[in-house]
Amino acid sequence: MIENHDDFNNTVLLGLQPRGALVLDKIIQRMQEIQHITLKYGYLDATFHRDDFRRRDLPLRANETKIDFLIENKKVVLVDDVLYKGRSVRAAMDAMIAFGRPQKVELMVLIDRKFTRDFPVQPDYCGRQVNTLESQYVSVEWQSRGFEKDAIWITEKESN
């Protein structure tokens, strides 16, 4: 990302609520440390743009969207933790357009679950690719959220 965006002058990072925001916070912190770059960033909530409203068992609770700038003609990097079906990213792109027409949009994820996509969405930057089954769940734990240490787990979904 640093190679592609030079000094990040015209680039903004958007963390997808709720969990992408935690990844973004980490990236902002690391960029400060290694590059001494202060990035422009915000948090995007796509709850009202999701395509599974009224189709899932329980409605999702919305989170705060905090974007105090327009993304018109900016390069946008969307940041999320786990890329699975690609539906969240589609909803996020839909939600993002309310803040202007971006020049270019890229996707950064911590974990890319291979071969699970419902939509043609691929990450530009990816922490790690993993092979998983439908029956498995990938969870990301953060020390800042009260977990013992930063960790990523692949677990079997509990069968009811």
Place this chain on the structure above:
Amino acid sequence: MEQLSTRHLLGIKDLSPSDIQLIFDTADNFKDILNRPIKKVPSLRDITIANIFFENSTRTKLSFELAEKRLSADVVNFASASSSVKKGETLIDTVNNILAMKVDMVVMRHSSPGAPHFLSKHIKANIVNAGDGTHEHPTQALLDAFSIREKLGDVAGKKVAIIGDILHSRVALSNIFCLQKLGAEVMVCGPITLLPKYIADLGVKVEYDVFKALQWCDVANVLRIQLERQQIKYFPSLREYSLYYGINKQLLNRLDKEIVVMHPGPINRGVELNSDVADSEHAIILQQVENGVAIRMAVLYLLAGVK
């Protein structure tokens, strides 16, 4: 991951405090959206909503319609004045005919108390009560409490005086239920003829002197004198009412504190509220209107999400 405990919004009485909290939190998100350049989300794009108004309305109808459109719902409007109701069609026939055209939600205002409750027992669509006679007006109470929360930080522990025509007001009853559920203290104030006889049984304080009421409260919610519902004279003249119960700048200056003034609209200027108060920094009347759209978006969105 939460949802409302009810499929219909018939009255505040049926809501739990956590329902109200969920509506407020969702309305916060929608208020944020309403302040963006593009004020629209696609959540209800596959839903059709009928606004059925058997009674006149400007604010509520516009507010609901805007809320529906901001959520991308399809909207049909119906006003009884220009409809077959005039030809003698019954309420349930009218609504069933509208539902036969595949409508998912009905927002209804009716002059008979309990009309939306009756409908909810007979039809499948989600029903939102936009005011039924002198009974309840839940979205107004929600937006009033939401505005208090926004202005004063919290509703719990606040003292709210509802002043004016309590007898004919659906806003008063819904407000009492809503504020009490959120932990506020409520007082009603007005001429004895305009206070229901057993209102104190609801756990509210009763006061006949408007100055004492203002001195007691943090928030004064001033109601309109509903002349259209008064078949007999409840007070000698409007002039006398405004002399004893009208709120003006002079009266507020005599208080030893600042209070917030609210009004659900439409205002009878110079009767229950003087222009020098209605247009002052004490009044949050226009904020109430703004919050109304966000609250109604939250209610429609959450009801649509109930399985």
